[in-house]
Amino acid sequence: MEHLLDSWPKLEGNFKDRVVFIFFDYDGTLTPIADTPAEATISQDVKNLLNKLSENPAFKLAIISGRSLNDIKNIIGLTNIIYVGNHGLEIEGEKIKFESQVSPRLKSIIKRLYENSVKKFSKIKGVLVEDKGLSISVHYRLVDKNDMQEFMRILNELIEPYIGRGKIKINPGKKVYDIKPPAGWDKGKVALWLLAREQFSKGENKIFPVYIGDDVTDEDAFRALANKGLTIFVGEPDKTEAKFYLKDTSEVAEFIRRIAALRE
Numbered sequence: 308m309e310h311l312l313d314s315w316p317k318l319e320g321n322f323k324d325r326v327v328f329i330f331f332d333y334d335g336t337l338t339p340i341a342d343t344p345a346e347a348t349i350s351q352d353v354k355n356l357l358n359k360l361s362e363n364p365a366f367k368l369a370i371i372s373g374r375s376l377n378d379i380k381n382i383i384g385l386t387n388i389i390y391v392g393n394h395g396l397e398i399e400g401e402k403i404k405f406e407s408q409v410s411p412r413l414k415s416i417i418k419r420l421y422e423n424s425v426k427k428f429s430k431i432k433g434v435l436v437e438d439k440g441l442s443i444s445v446h447y448r449l450v451d452k453n454d455m456q457e458f459m460r461i462l463n464e465l466i467e468p469y470i471g472r473g474k475i476k477i478n479p480g481k482k483v484y485d486i487k488p489p490a491g492w493d494k495g496k497v498a499l500w501l502l503a504r505e506q507f508s509k510g511e512n513k514i515f516p517v518y519i520g521d522d523v524t525d526e527d528a529f530r531a532l533a534n535k536g537l538t539i540f541v542g543e544p545d546k547t548e549a550k551f552y553l554k555d556t557s558e559v560a561e562f563i564r565r566i567a568a569l570r571e
């Protein structure tokens with residue numbers, strides 16, 4: 308697999324004459340993964356770089372996160388960016404406001420699961436149950452490895468009544484399980500939809516899409532955009548379908564710096 312910065316000379320032409328539409332994941336892409344989600348703040352340097360791109364008409368930016376829409380909007384705090392929360396269930400940007408239809412019954416299942424998770428996991432030190440409105444994240448980064456068997460037992464017990472009947476979906480991430488409604492939206496479908504919207508207004512050949520992410524949920528987007536633009540995995544490449552990789556979040560910042568310089 309090719310390292311993006313090593314392959315720069317043959318790639319930089321892609322960024323020169325079209326609107327570059329960049330989709331960024333957040334955790335592990337724009338900021339290193341932290342012990343808890345609250346600690347994963349964005350550096351002023353990366354924020355300034357994003358701000359610079361967002362003010363340049365040569366770029367279009369979307370941040371696609373598993374966090375709730377409000378959470379990701381507050382963290383980044385810039386205008387002129389499309390924000391996608393809950394892996395695609397919520398979208399907001401200039402002239403866009405979308406919330407996926409989740410039935411009241413499903414919402415009440417998610418709510419009940421959240422309350423039960425908080426209760427049941429309270430006996431295991433280090434579990435963090437996050438209420439994201441339309442979904443729940445159960446973080447286990449701080450759980451002692453001796454408690455993992457019990458953690459998994461409780462998790463299975465909690466989801467078992469719903470998962471068999473297709474009421475919820477569970478996705479493993481980096482030391483986290485996301486429990487969400489089985490709705491059809493994923494990061495790939497959202498990226499394609501946002502791209503199509505932009506192509507419709509500016510012309511199909513005028514947009515060059517780039518997707519950068521580090522997690523399992525980003526693979527849907529790598530597949531969706533495989534033949535349309537540039538797909539970039541962040542981290543040591545192993546089983547990813549992205550075409551290029553960057554080693555870490557500081558290389559992501561370097562990539563942003565380079566494309567910004569090309570269009571100054």
Ligand SMILES: [Mg+2]
Nearest residue numbers: 332334335522
């Ligand atoms: Mg991530």
